[in-house]
Amino acid sequence: MTTLSAGATHPVGLSIVVPVYNGATTVGTLVAELSKLSPEGGLEVVLVNDGSPDNSGAVCRELARIATIPLTFIEHARNFGEHNAVMTGLRHARGAYVITMDDDLQNPPEEVVKLYDHARLGGFDVVYTRYAVKEHEGWRNLGSRFANWVADQLMDKPAGLYLSSFRCMSALAVSEVVKYRGPYPYIDGLLMQITQRLDSIEVKHFARAEGRSNYTMRRLIRLWLNLATNFSVLPLRMAIFAGVGMGTLGLIAAFWTIIEAMIGETPSGWASLMTVTLLIAGVQFLILGVMGEYVGRAFMSANGKPQGVVREIIPARDDAR
Numbered sequence: 104m105t106t107l108s109a110g111a112t113h114p115v116g117l118s119i120v121v122p123v124y125n126g127a128t129t130v131g132t133l134v135a136e137l138s139k140l141s142p143e144g145g146l147e148v149v150l151v152n153d154g155s156p157d158n159s160g161a162v163c164r165e166l167a168r169i170a171t172i173p174l175t176f177i178e179h180a181r182n183f184g185e186h187n188a189v190m191t192g193l194r195h196a197r198g199a200y201v202i203t204m205d206d207d208l209q210n211p212p213e214e215v216v217k218l219y220d221h222a223r224l225g226g227f228d229v230v231y232t233r234y235a236v237k238e239h240e241g242w243r244n245l246g247s248r249f250a251n252w253v254a255d256q257l258m259d260k261p262a263g264l265y266l267s268s269f270r271c272m273s274a275l276a277v278s279e280v281v282k283y284r285g286p287y288p289y290i291d292g293l294l295m296q297i298t299q300r301l302d303s304i305e306v307k308h309f310a311r312a313e314g315r316s317n318y319t320m321r322r323l324i325r326l327w328l329n330l331a332t333n334f335s336v337l338p339l340r341m342a343i344f345a346g347v348g349m350g351t352l353g354l355i356a357a358f359w360t361i362i363e364a365m366i367g368e369t370p371s372g373w374a375s376l377m378t379v380t381l382l383i384a385g386v387q388f389l390i391l392g393v394m395g396e397y398v399g400r401a402f403m404s405a406n407g408k409p410q411g412v413v414r415e416i417i418p419a420r421d422d423a424r
Contacts, residue, residue, distance in 0.1 A: 113274060115173065116144020117219050118198030122188035123152045126206035127159045131166060136212035138172050142219050144199060147173035147419055151192040154182030164417065173419035180412040185268070186288045191411045194281050199223075202271045203290075210269040214306040221304050222271040228298040229272050233265040234308040264303060266291045286408035287400060338397075342390040352379075 119137060123130055137148055152160045160178055167176040175195055189203050200222055204210045222230040279297045
């Protein structure tokens with residue numbers, strides 16, 4: 104048993120939560136490599152199959168049967184998204200610290216103990232990883248930088264802290280994160296609200312071993328919306344400023360037209376009128392879109408949209424130690 108400073112005990116020192124989506128060809132290798140590790144207090148693995156269209160579920164069930172370390176398998180009833188799958192995994196993690204990582208082997212398993220020891224020995228609640236070189240496609244790297252820039256503007260985040268999905272969290276941080284029951288979780292936003300004991304370390308990042316990234320532009324946009332609308336009202340305030348600015352511009356244009364008419368000159372014609380009209384209409388629709396996003400998310404939350412639905416759980420075997 105591992106004991107935290109607050110007195111709580113945990114069956115293992117480290118839990119590793121892995122959301123699985125189209126990972127049938129890589130998750131077996133990942134689990135095999137993780138099984139070779141010997142972190143302080145021992146480790147367990149929690150696999151969450153998030154409605155994969157391939158045979159990831161069957162592969163994970165077999166891994167649960169033959170695993171030489173404690174391995175819990177959880178099956179989502181459908182695809183809910185990476186952060187939702189991680190939230191489900193966190194609720195079943197029993198470690199004094201929890202590491203989240205992807206199933207694609209881009210985060211080398213040998214970096215796990217380094218990340219865990221840094222958080223454990225340093226007394227940090229959250230330790231993120233950063234990469235000297237990221238082996239993603241160019242558009243994905245650009246999207247990640249944009250998401251981190253948005254986080255800098257909207258959240259109480261230390262400037263320059265890179266938010267990555269390969270992170271280590273204390274049991275305290277995890278216990279607070281899983282209290283969130285809304286349908287649109289953004290784990291990093293939740294962590295920023297919980298603690299200021301944050302740090303980061305540099306680790307290796309490999310090219311994807313098999314297949315293509317499951318992250319599409321649509322998924323990245325959805326992630327940005329979760330970040331922007333779940334943890335800040337800044338977009339609404341920006342909409343207010345945009346409305347005030349366009350109202351002021353329209354008032355100036357109106358005065359200018361009246362003055363032109365009074366001094367006998369021909370007012371601006373159809374082109375200028377349509378330009379101003381389209382500009383104001385565009386800003387109005389933008390403001391309505393921002394407000395609609397907030398209202399829609401509030402409605403879905405009030406309507407009880409689930410964060411995740413678990414179809415099946417295969418608990419870790421007691422003899423797998």
